[in-house]
Amino acid sequence: MPSPRQQLTRRQKYRNRRIAFFGVLALVLAGLVYVVSAGAAPLPAAAAALSQPEALTAAAAQPAWPDFGETAIGAVGFDGVLASSGEQGAVPIASITKMVTALVILEAKPLAAGEQGPNITFTDADVDIYYDTIAEDGSSAPVVAGMVLTERQALEAMLIPSANNYAVSLANWAYGSVDNYLAAASAWIDQHNLTGTTVVDTSGLSAGSMSSPADLVEIGKMVATNPVLADIVAMTKADLPTIGVLTNTNKLLGDFGVDGIKTGTTDEAGACLLFSADFTVGSETVTLVGVMLGGDTHSELNDAIAELIQSVKPGFQELTLTEAGAPYASYASAWGQTGQAVAAESKTALVWSDTPVTGTVTAKPVGTAHSGDAVGSIDFQVGSRTISVPLILDGTVSDPGLGWRLSNPGEIF
Template identity: 40%
Template structure:
């Protein structure tokens, strides 16, 4: 038999349970765009020869037939420098050992003149540091200096060739074959993929990186020498090596710290088989410009700015804001998507945590906390009693 007291107690207990029961979640609706994906980049690939370009952190941007093996002309001198530096290292800031030029070096100069090869002056008996000889070879693209380096480091051109091919094998450059130190031989060949790696190695070595970035050098007693790479300084270009032979055409292995937003993106590229260097330089400039336009600084969310609204069944609403500003440099049509939760807790004060959302930048996914921008209050006991089915 129920007494009045027991009934009151039961009702009180029930009301307490209703008053303490969890409320339904608030539905979340985006109030700004959630898809920040850009249109695909339109890359101005040169209409001749073969081209490949990669960007640090973004991989290959453009390139076909990456493994086709072709003559590489004087780009081979980059390999010569790296192989010599492995055998005769030069510490950062030092000049390296001295190299004295003799009658054989003079003969190589005379041969280069007779054959209309790229070259730099030699005086019998002059002494240059190994760093200077490497710099002259790379900046002036001097065939005679490549032969001098090969003989100095390995005793002969033949011994150099063996060492260079051993080096290429150890570096994983399976499509690179070195037949001479200068690249004049059409049998000195490589692929686009290997050349991109060779470019990385050149930039990683302080001696070669400094040389290929130098627009001019001054070497006593032969004077001032201008770099054969006319693109230096254009769109952040800081290397690497030109090349020209009848078999290879006009060639360029290039690098650039391409300005993007407030920073830069390191680019390494190679273009082979151009009809001449004027056409090559113009095409690579257009290519780099189009790549620059293909990078975007995307800021999908900013701290304190509303990105969604939460609404409860009892008609309480609050805008939701991100606690962080997220910004990334993205390439081309890399997906940039904001994914919001479908609901959050229905009660909370201004600036209280309101769950999290995710931002996708390609393969990267970042979780970001949200906060309420206004109070979301409890609807009170009368509403709860009237909506028992939504609570329990």
């Protein structure tokens, strides 16, 4: 028989039952909170194990340089001069000056590809300019008072036979006077940062019209990418009203891929040629731009340029930077799933000589993701250019499910 001290009162029994009930309830609620929290908690993101690509370097080019004058080469789409030979200071450039004249005239009187532009009526003043040119023993093309040429035709008359008189007439037409033109040309030269270039006339007959090989390469690139001028300087002949057939002074046109740009010849400058040549490298077309100054004769100059072009071609190479699907990073989730970050596309790059090519991989951590999701990039540094290729996930990293979440609290909390 329990003693009175051992017997629980009804109040005590009720209190104990409440304690037991709420204890169990607390455990159940705690369990529910854990289950809900574990199910909703963000999964740990797997860091990418990166695989950096090896540097790529092509063989160095071996240009065949002449043993005279100054030479430099570049290419459209490439910065600056790619290679050079001889002194690189400013020297007289003879009729190559007319390419500056043409570019500056088109600043005032723009032409689109295929356009003829406004008509120009030539006057007695233009006839006088023609006879002045002959008296100076400069290159010229006929002009008749009252004849009409379009702007495009007048540019052809200036550039194809290298007619000094048309350089003066066009400058007068576009700017009102040669002095006004020279002021505009000086401003244009400054605008394009052609620090080695000075023009004191429209034709280059004066030895004071000078430039450096580096500047001439840049001027050549402007011409090669101007659809009107690129078309004109590639013409071997032009048949113009009143004037008749004019023949291009550039005898290399059509050979070795040459499609421009401008000859120049004076006693001070020697034989000169600013040239462009197109050739195919892999899936790319290279537009080579070069200048050779100070030759004794144009025959000697042309032979040297032909040899140079052929020696330069192998110096351009199309390198494969990456193939689509190439892996650059791997992932391993805490619950055992794996995936790779792979290149989303194939990519090549046209390079000159031994231009260094390096790649840097970046990839973000991945929690869950679907196949094809963007996860990073590989950035190739090709000389001064950066070429980026997206990285995508190859494989799916899915939620491991509630069972794994509940049994791995240390991974998710």
